[in-house]
Amino acid sequence: MEKSQRAEVVSLVPERSSIESAYRRFEAALESRLRTLFGTGSNELAQPPLTESWIGADETAFGDFLRDFNPDRDAQLLLMLALAPSLKPEFFDSLLQLAHPGAGEFPQFGGVRGKQHRGFLPTGDTALFLLAGDDLEARMRWQKLLAGDHPLVHNRVVYLEDAVEGDPPMSGRLMIDADLAERFINGKVRAPRASLKFPAQKLESGMEWDDLVLPPRTLTEIRELKNWVRNGNVLLDEWKMRSKLRPGCRALFFGPPGTGKTMTATVLGKVTGREVYKVDLSMVVSKFIGETEKNLAGLFDRAEHKDWILFFDEADALFGKRTQVRDAHDRYANQEVSFLLQRIETFAGLIILASNLAGNVDEAFARRFEHLVHFPMPRQSERLLIWKKGLPPVAALESGIDLAQIANRYELSGGMIMNVIRYVSLQAISRNERVLRLQDFLDGIRRENTKENKLE
Incomplete structure (x- = not known):
């Protein structure tokens, strides 16, 4: 993309969604840094204006995060650096080829390849390249921030994985919280499935x-x-x-x-x-x-x-x-x-x-x-209330049933009472009727007491 086209993209940012706006700004900043590395651009890192109107541009999950967290320019770049592979797997590879066709690997840029993800994945070194360049003092400051002092890292919005033993700490992958990334992209997060990793x-x-x-x-x-x-x-x-x-x-x-x-x-x-x-x-x-x-x-x-x-x-x-x-x-x-x-x-x-x-x-x-x-066993008044609240609203009690008497006579827990109600209701349904019968209540209570090794 030519610089004139890039300027046009930047000028249109406020009309885009929050996440697309951030993506385009990040893309422009990273391309500028790469062109500087390869001697094909200026020494200034692209700094499109970040206005309040852009931060609160929409009501998406990403827009809500920006309003709540209010990240500065560098924090936005760090966030997008970690998020980019989830948005576009070939993002970094394409940008490297755009900035320097035929380019191979560059240690300054950091990065690793995933086991299943075949594209470039950013590391702490990639963040240092983008945010500090060749400024040694800035690189040392950012290493400390990435180790835990930066608000995004402290709140585990983004984080560095541990490096392979023996490698420098900044060679660890730069990750974004998986649930947060899913919320940014899809608007909601699926509940994690039970597994050994999440028991x-x-x-x-x-x-x-x-x-x-x-x-x-x-x-x-x-x-x-x-x-x-x-x-x-x-x-x-x-x-x-x-x-x-x-x-x-x-x-x-x-x-x-x-x-x-x-x-x-x-x-x-x-x-x-x-x-x-x-x-x-x-x-x-x-x-x-x-x-x-x-x-x-x-x-x-x-x-x-x-x-x-x-x-x-x-x-x-x-x-x-x-x-x-x-x-x-x-x-x-x-x-x-x-x-x-x-x-x-x-x-x-x-x-x-x-x-x-x-x-x-x-x-x-x-x-x-x-x-x-x-959480003690419920008293008589509480048992009666559980009986009344637990009964199905579409069913009627058989004539002669006194819930107060049942609650007074049988010392059952709330869970046991709901098991009895379940049993009584299913018995009524099996008879194709909506009347709850006393004998079913007594049978259900006997079943529960048997479980607890109690006598009637």
Whole structure:
């Protein structure tokens, strides 16, 4: 593309979408730097004007990011450098050929080839080439910024992968957060699939805040958690408390099975606009030394800066009391607990651990919880409310059924009550009717008590 054509592109930038505008500006800046390297252009790095009207040009995910983050010119170039391969795989190769036809590889430009991606991938050296050129002082300053001091890197919007052992640190690939790149390009992010690299599943529910039936004390604790999720950043940043308080928030939900721990975590995420991921401990814990820590590190790295809620159900399996060291297995098991303590301490979001018995959790963990939330078996009034809220609205009760009497006689958890309602409803459907019969209620309750080894 000729310079006259490039100027025309720049003049039209405000009419483009935010991401296309940024892409064209980045392309012009990088081409200018390359032409300087090859002696075919001026010594000035192209600096198209970055106006406020351009930053807020549209309502796309990328435009929203620009308004919220308000990156300066260099930060925009760094962001686009990491994003470019996702937009156009041949971007760097094409630009190199345009700036210097027949050019081979140039160490100054950095870059590597991917295993499956056949195009050029930028590294820290590529960023130094673009942002600092041959200025040694600027290169040293940018190395420090890329190592973690730059806001984009600190917030893991972009980051440097570790270099191959023995290679200079700036030879690591420059990456953009995969979820953020997908949001920029597609407008939304698909929930990550459960795997060894991400051992968690997204929790969703049709329940609302008013559907929670909890004792007053428990509900008060949950309201405090909701307040932190909504206002924690205000406390840390606007009230200048980040240097005085730990990041994130940690809560322990404890109580018998079926008392609403998982449902409450899910609804809490729904009403605060946060995604909730339930960690699959069977995929996390490994018999191989070091693998558990590796699996957990991958989970926490993916969740960092996402505003997710991490929910560890039946956490006793991983966060249980540390044992006396009798052999190598005990020593490494204790190391896993210590590793979790460290990651939980530094995680900036909300972590919820669920346990049937609070006494099963290591005391070192318990001291680190800001909230200990008890989920007891529901009382008679709460059981009655669960029965009433849980019944299908299209069905009617058989004459003579007294829900208050059932709630008073049978001490069931909320989960057990919903299992009974499910059973009773399916029995009615099998008879092609919409009447819920007493005998089905009694049969369903007997089934639940049998599961719990209870007598009627």
